[in-house]
Amino acid sequence: MKIFESIQIKNIEFKNRIVMAPMVNFGLPASPKGIISDGLLHHYLQRADAGIGLMILQSTSVTSSKNIDGRIGMYSDEHIVNIQKIAEACHKGGTKFFVQLAYPSIGYSRGDTINNFTEADLEKITDKFISAAERCKGAGCDGIELHGAHSFFLNMMASPLSNKRTDKYGGDINGRLLLVKNIIEGIKNFSNNNFIVSYRMGWNDNLDIDVQTAQALAAAGVEMLHVSSGIPVNRELRIPNEFMFNDIVYTGSEIKKHVSIxxxxxxxxxxxxRGNILLEDNLCDFAAYGRPFLADGSFALKSMKNYDYEPCFNCKECQWFVNGENCPAVKQMI
Ligand SMILES: Cc1cc2nc3c(=O)[nH]c(=O)nc-3n(C[C@H](O)[C@H](O)[C@H](O)COP(=O)(O)O)c2cc1C
Ligand code: SF4
Known part of the structure; x- marks a missing residue:
């Protein structure tokens, strides 16, 4: 099965195409200083050696200057040690490990704007992303994922629906992606062939803009693309009847046809x-799973060995947004 085949990107060999998607564990907040708590560390160490090709750590703040609501951070050297522990645990089992970096607490659906930031503010934010990425490299991570999806800060900078700036950070797609380009250029000053810059991209109004955005991101130096929802939050899309997956997967699979990363x-x-079907049809290079890894941390290993695992019930509201202990799949296992 193609999902179990390895793939090399730069000098990094991923043992298979299975990705654990980034997911904030809201029931296990970080310390007020953004340090990963013992409970959260345990949550990741439990999942670190579980047949995964790539684990992506939850949204991690690049700054202390916002109310980060119990989010973990990578804005201080104090944050390195626990992230290093997760990276080491992943590497022991041959899993690669990225941290998802985000500028927190700015969201389109909450009515926030990115249009009031001064150019000096954006330069400071650029430096914060670069320093956080450098810490990740120091902690032994194989790369970082810039969080440009789900209508948060970088998604708002990239989208014409939220970016109404009239300076160099606005206007056409090159202006709207200038901040990302500057971040990537800064990271590439210290990264080498053993460190990957990935980007989680949010979809746009339509597929044409999605493809243009993906191509512009690749031209800006993004080395791996993870496609999810964005602004607008919902959109109309004509999906062929025979396509077995949803609009978000469809968007990613269409983008795959137009980029070489x-x-x-x-x-x-x-x-x-189901992930293997997408891979065999060449509609992606990796298949990512979120809630299946929350419902059962050993989802990938158990699936490979044909053991029973607790599948995600696809609840109307995922309990992990409040407290994972209330997840019905987790309760079933106790
Ligand atoms: C509890 C929870 C927290 C999440 N946190 C993040 C996050 O930190 N960053 C992110 O990009 N997506 C986040 N997501 C979205 C997931 O990465 C993934 O895209 C989503 O769960 C859909 O995949 P799935 O159907 O396999 O669960 C979160 C999802 C859940 C359920
Ligand atoms: S709470 Fe429901 S949706 Fe969330 S992981 Fe558990 S079973 Fe899946």
Whole structure:
């Protein structure tokens, strides 16, 4: 099965195409200083050696200057040690490890704007992303993922629906992606062939803009693309009847046809078998899974060995947004 085949990007060999998607564990907040708590560390160490090709750590703040609501951070050297522990645990089992970096607490759906930041503010934010990425490299991570999806800060900078700036950070796609380009250029000053810069991209109004954005991101130096939802939050899309997956996966699979960098698709893929169909059809390079890894941390290993695992029930509201202990799949295992 193609999902179990290795793939090399730069000098990094991923043992298979299975990705654990980034997911904030809201029931286990970080310390007020953004340090990963013992409970959260345990959550990741439990999942670190579980047949995964790539684990992506949850949204991690690049700054202390915002109310980060119990989010973990990578804005201080104090944050390195626990992230290093997760990276080491992943590497022991041959899993690669990225941290998802985000500028927190700015969201389109909350009515926030990115249009009031001064150019000096954006330069400071650029430096914060670069320093956080450098810490990740120092901690032994194989790369970082810039969080440009789900209508948060970088997604708002990239989208014409939220970016109404009239300076160099606005206007056409090159202006809207200038901040990302500057971040990537800064990271490439210290990264080498053993460190990957990935980007989680949010979709746009339509597929044409999605493809243009993906191509511009690749031209800006993004080395791996992870496609998810964005602004607008919902959109109309004509999906062929025979396509077995949802609009988010469809968007990713269409983008894959138009870029040469590796593409991760995600959202409700649910089983390794279904992910493999996408891979065999060359509609992606990796299949990512979120809730299946929350419902059962050993989802990938158990699937590979044909053991029973607790599948995600696809609840109307995922309990992990509040407290994972209330997840019905987790309760079933106790
Ligand atoms: C509890 C929870 C927290 C999440 N946190 C993040 C996050 O930190 N960053 C992110 O990009 N997506 C986040 N997501 C979205 C997931 O990465 C993934 O895209 C989503 O769960 C869909 O995949 P799935 O159907 O396999 O679960 C989160 C999802 C859940 C359920
Ligand atoms: S709470 Fe429901 S949706 Fe969330 S992981 Fe558990 S079973 Fe899946």
């Amino acid at each position: 590796p593409v991760i698709v995600v959202n409700n893929i649910r089983t390794l078998h």
